[in-house]
Amino acid sequence: MRIVVNGKAHTYEGPGGKRLADLLRDDLGLIGTKIGCNAGDCGACTVLMDGKQVCACLTPVAQAEGKPVVTVEGLEAHGTLSRLQRAFLAHGAAQCGICTPGMLVAATDLLAAKSRPSRQEVMDALGGVLCRCTGYQKIVEAVLAASRTLPLPEAPPQGEAVGARAAKVDGLAKLRGHERYGADTIPADAIWLRILRAPHHRASFTVGDTAPLLQKYPGLVRVLTAADVPFNGYGIYPHIKDQPVLADGIVRYRGEAVLALVGSRDAVEAVREEDLPLAYLPEDPIHGVKAAIAADKLVQADKPGNMLLEGGVIRGDADGMFSQCAAFSEGHFQTAFVEHAYIEPEAGWARRVGDRIEIHATTQTPYMDRDEVANLMRMAPDLIRIVPTACGGGFGGKLDLSVQPLLAVATWLLNRPVACIYTRPESMAASTKRHPATVTVKFGSDAEGHLQAVRTHADFDTGAYASWGPTVANRVPVHATGPYFVPHVHNWGRAFFTNAPPAGAFRGFGVPQAAIAHECMMDDLAKQLGLDRLEIRRRNALRVGQTTATGQLLEHSAGLPACLDALAERWQEWQDAADGFNAKPAARRKSVKRGVGIGCMWYGIGNTSLSNPSTMRVSLRADGRFMLYNGALDIGQGSNTIMMQIVADAVGAPMALFDLIAGDTDRTADAGKTSASRQTFVSGRAAQEAGLDLRRQILRLANAAEDARIHVADGALHIGENAAMRVIRLADLPRLNEDGDLLLGEGRFDPPTTMPDENGQGIPYATYAFAAQIALVEVDVELGKVRVLKMAAAHDVGRAINPQQVEGQIHGGIAQGLGLALMEEYLPGRTENLHDYLIPTVGDMPEIEVMLIEDAEPLGPYGAKGVGEPGLVPTAPAILGGIRHAVGVRVTEVPILPHRLRKAIMAQSQAKEAQPA
């Protein structure tokens, strides 16, 4: 069979039914084509066949005979980026980059037929490719701009990197299909590991003799059981290592790992589940917090009452104050499990190097992985090396271990490279989820709408294991007042174990759930008092000089009032537009109504009350370039670029002279986790300090003044100007190491926080991001369907190190917030794929306008705070507020799927009819 790919003919003699995607990746090495689901649900594997976009995962190789195939690697003509690829780079259309090849190919199909497509045509062409990072807006803009040849973006000049819309430093690799993710660096001689997972939510089981299995499947090398793991427990917190790598006789959630098969890829994939020596005894599972509290059975034998922990924030006398409030409101809210749905499933490989283990895998947190694997293997941390691959999306889900522990066990025992790639259903069944929350709230205010008292009780379903449950239960009470000044507060959070997937970290750590409650309360109070919904938020917005519910005095950078001011014009405009629209006969005829809603949020940057330091290093090298040793992992959000911008300006050299090594635990210092919106603020500050340290060392060589200009050229440092210029030949400087480092700057930053007292009083975070967002929505009254037409987002980010990337983070957060509000609900065993579990497509996204407020935070690098999570938090509240404005339904459960909203609309109209006239 002759297959032509990117103009090159290949002879293929294997089975005709093999997936084209496997041929491209495994046989031809064209790893630019990504596999996100193998089911046609995500479009990451989109290629052109005979000029038309198809999913390579659904295409038998035989059908490509005589039909030329083009992959992302074929989009460049003679090494020159296509106009479309340039536009993607210039517009910042790639974040993690895992969907980028599919997007580029799908758009190429369109542009070949139509060089100047409409926005609708672009959406139709890209509708089959899912992106979880970007919110699609910059992708659509890039495709619309691709009719022109845009110049390749240049790195910002010396001293102007911070604040520049610099292109991603790793952008070219992502656009050319060269970026290597977890599944892309597996060596050819690796053997494969397949994890067998429990089909029951709760069960006991026994493992029988594995010898017959090994006999039946030649090529199978080993069957791993719990007994093979030196220390069979892991978890985020040092004192809670409750999750086994392989379950030891007890299944606590469906999808839990029970066995692992190691052998040739064909052999491990061929093993049929019915041949496994496993005998299960299923039990009735505990599902939901109510059942966990009521159950006489336990999920974990040593956790009485199925409770993980509880805690809160108490200030003043909230209950006493309510009686003095002119207005108050109460509510009870419910949210669901939510899946991260990064498009890259968990993947990686490991090898044993002497007495060390080296793991190459997709992750958000190389150093935590290193220490955790060391603990599991009963080895010293420096015997484990984590080499992170590019990360195709994380959002909190890749903070927990996935493939790493079993790869370590297998490669250690077998002394061969071992690889593992999760399937999509496996990724969804095994990985952590957003905590379902039940939030009961009461808010009271005076007659002018000033909040006097808030009481919140939040219960979280943390699933079978602790994971990040404590973080969620601790973070929420701090944030549950909303970004408002409240003198009397009683906020309490609890987390319970159930027989569900472990709920862990997911963009916002519980705060998005709580925000749905507090923003509904603000709307309730506004309604009662006849106040404008934006105005009541402005009256209560936390400001510099005020004290939070934990007793923390805000000394700097509390820009919520400015955010609200920035939105005021749109707020009025959209409300007028919605009213005008609803008054038209056409709206009534089509049974659609429009409404506008608003949501506000604050978000503490970094770990709650716990130390979370970052260390960064930057060197000047013998080749006249700078090297950033960057332990802060870029999971698509752009920290590689942000760190380079910061360090370049700190050193005082052009960004184009900087290179970076990212994440490798042998080569970088610990910069903590990519979580809690902390990398720009914490690692960015460390990078700034590292840059300043290096600059001081350079200046010291020349005894130059602090503000002297540094210029590197012709193998020499040129320091100062004109007559005062000193020239130092790099060849004259001693080398620090084999890499050619001559001078090494180091910086460390740990945001100042304090441990809370028994009432939760203290300084949980060194700084807070603030934001307000508004949404214009349209509700199909008869069908209960919601379309978000427009959103405007005003964010106080302290300082936008890279405004383009800040916008991208906000767009992406909004997409996930929209999913949370309208469609995302993970049901274990029922929605373990990307067609039953729905995330927003390009067609679901509104036009988004971003307004940046820069109220500088003195602790942050050049004033910056963080923006990773804040875009998500106020999105659902704004959309729900819009629904309420449109049709009067006060939504208390998300996702508000069409049938749920329709039911609520009908219940409300019946209630109205029942009222006496």
Add this chain to the structure above:
Amino acid sequence: MAAYARPADLSEALAILASPRPPLILAGGTDYYPARVGKPLNDDLLDITAIPDLRGIQDAANHWRIGATVTWGEIAAAELPPLFDGLRQAAREVGGAQVQNAGTLAGNLCNASPAADGAPMLMAMDARLELQSKGGRREMPLAQFISGNRRTQLQPGELVTAILVPKPAYQGRSVFLKLGARRYLVISIAMVGVMLDVADGIVQQAGLAIGACSAAAKRLPELEQALVGHKLAPALAQRVLPEHFASLSPIDDIRADAAYRRDSAMILTRRAIAALAIQKT
């Protein structure tokens, strides 16, 4: 090793199907591969996409013949009369462009999902299927062919070779509406296909089927009768009544509950009829 046959000749394909252990029939692959995620591909397959007889759309006197390997994308792009407007709308609602470019209408019908996007519109158009085997050729109405949730009347050794759409006596027009919880790549909560054959502004014949609200798409003959003889105008939608939907048997599932499905089917039907009325004027 599994066998993979991709004959270029229909009789060869039928001969392969006549074997004692007939292979699975593969066209666009958009249902086959998703059902085998993480599983070995060890089925014997008969790939029918190289057979010229199964391609293309032909105008054949009293009917249209849609070859078994015609894709959704080809239907969307084909020059066809307004009778096919609804089918074109359905084509644009299937998956994303990738699935539309590979997936076939006939495959969609043979897969017989309750939510098959092709079934309601084609059923409303009175489509028949042409079935061939080594032993001969027969035709069967689509409504009869799909006998349940993922069940069809396809016999061992048989291949669907074409979809036959009869030409209406007058001015046939159609509309398809699909309801899902998101735009693109979505499985239907409910959908409706409506075909009205109109002469002098009066409905002469009506075809109407609902998808995703029963084990298989379902025609609503009483409602069809209630429309015949009346003027095609927006007010015609008012003849659509809840009792017309009594024969549906929707289920509660992750996408929606049964009551909502039934209500939505009625609302979509009213809207589809209103859309046809507005189109006409």
